[in-house]
Amino acid sequence: MGRTPTRVGVVGYGYWGSKHVRVLNSLPDVEVTVIDRDEQRLREAMSNFPNVRIATDIADELEALDAVVVATPPALHASVSLQAMNAGLHTLVEKPLATSVEDAEALVTAAETNNVRLMVGHTFEYNPAVWKLKEIISSGELGRILYIDAARLALGRYQYDCNVIWDLAPHDISIVSYLLDEVPHRASVWAQHNIGNVHADMAYLRLEFQNSGAPAFVQVSWLHPEKIRRVTVVGEKKMAIYNDVSDNERIRIYDVGVDPAQVDEGSSHDYPVSYRFGDIVSPYVQFREPLMLQDSHFIECVRTGKEPQTPGQRGLDIVKVLAATDVANSTGAPAETGASLVSASGAGNGRVRP
Ligand SMILES: NC(=O)c1ccc[n+]([C@@H]2O[C@H](COP(=O)([O-])OP(=O)(O)OC[C@H]3O[C@@H](n4cnc5c(N)ncnc54)[C@H](O)[C@@H]3O)[C@@H](O)[C@H]2O)c1
Structure with missing residues (x-):
């Protein structure tokens, strides 16, 4: 039956x-x-x-x-x-x-x-590539995270009832909060409207996290010639890029880095840093539709x-960050989000995963 x-x-x-x-x-x-x-x-x-x-x-x-x-x-x-x-x-x-x-x-x-x-x-908290990226960060392979950069750009679907931040950035704010196990406590915004006279259609956000210390920079746009869905995590040891529009290499781990160097004052060709170059590895991530x-x-x-x-609380926390972007955008100063620092979000704990 x-x-x-x-x-x-x-x-x-x-x-x-x-x-x-x-x-x-x-x-x-x-x-x-x-x-x-x-x-x-x-x-x-x-x-x-x-x-x-x-x-x-x-x-x-x-x-x-x-x-x-x-x-x-x-x-x-x-x-x-x-x-x-x-x-x-x-x-x-x-x-x-x-x-x-x-x-x-x-x-x-x-x-x-x-x-x-x-x-x-x-949806991105149910995305196996995002789970993989979190696994890589949590394993310590990248070392201490210095910053995360996210870009969600395209010739996008202009909305009547919200600006590009409220339309697209919920994804990136939820992704970076999930990756760092923490919701941003402060947001700064640079936004502009270019077409029509209503909502901002491109914006840059800087999100600050109290515990992890690493900021996240988010760029969103409905006015961009190329479709870009990318999250870059820069660590002290290695760096990783999650490219959601790639067919078969959605995650790449770059064994590259930059270290401070002893500067030889006598040489005009020395850099103040030294560079490390190594393999670029793309771990296999089985495709399963996030939706x-x-x-x-x-x-x-x-x-x-x-x-x-x-849960709803997770949605509320992300809305608090979005509301802070409105304040930051109108005042031109960073705005506190008031979101719970560690928001309920269990997908990060792998419970949905097979
Ligand atoms: N998770 C994701 O990746 C993702 C992607 C795109 C859109 N979205 C979200 O999905 C939602 C819908 O976006 P969309 O792009 O499909 O919009 P849309 O404008 O294409 O569709 C909205 C539909 O709602 C209908 N509608 C409006 N008022 C209604 C009402 N009172 N009762 C019943 N139907 C009503 C409209 O007729 C229309 O068919 C938005 O909240 C958007 O943020 C999520």
Whole structure:
């Protein structure tokens, strides 16, 4: 006899919601309802996935679901998620968890009050290449980490309701927090809007971490000719690059480094440092689709009641960092994030991994 199906509504069948529908619809004993206000989007969903149910308003479906995935534009995350959790539905919310700290806090409280699981879709915390990078850092192979540099650039999808930082940087802030086991306590920003008159479309962030001491620099842009998804970790002994757009060498470890040197005052050709050069190694990382790992984990949490590895609190911490970038951007000075230093995030402990 089969298991009772888990009934999941995907709210928002846009660019990313359609990927959730593909993934969830492929899982055993999961019944998917696509909910979108736009009937054209629903016709597309039916044509791509003839077995899914469709609906235009989540309010009509609350009784018929066990859980929802909220993949609407970010400004609607809070209201849709509150509606779902107040009806007793477990809720996976796309990043960013909400568009203000107050809304994100309200979501964390609603999950507690209603005793439902709240999870945030920090997809890169379910990415085997990111797990591998963390493993390399934790093993000490790179030595003391001096800094991390992340770049997420492309001719990107301009958003109506948020700037490029709130759209793209949640990924990088979650990645660097995961790698360093710590959420940044201070943020500085240099941002600019180039097209139209609304939101910044390119930005540089400097994130400071209290315990690790190594800062992270994050560059995000919707206005860049090349698609770049790269995290560089510079250690005292070695350096590593995670290139998410590479097919078969997503991680490379460079056995290179620079040491301070004794300067011979008499020689004009000496550098104040000496260089080390060695092998470049690319460890094998088996490809497993992060969204599949993430959504399978959500379904497992719904079924077993266990706490997600990227719970609401994790989403709230990243929203606090994003909110600090707004303050830093408007004042021109570094802003404190107020995020918990060590945020709940268990994917780092490898519990999702096989
Ligand atoms: N994790 C990732 O890697 C990743 C990647 C891209 C986007 N996202 C996130 O996914 C979310 C959706 O982004 P997108 O690019 O797919 O946006 P999109 O604009 O392509 O799609 C949004 C969809 O939501 C629908 N919608 C709007 N209001 C609704 C409502 N009240 N009820 C039901 N449906 C409603 C719209 O009709 C549209 O089909 C955003 O939060 C974004 O940050 C995450």
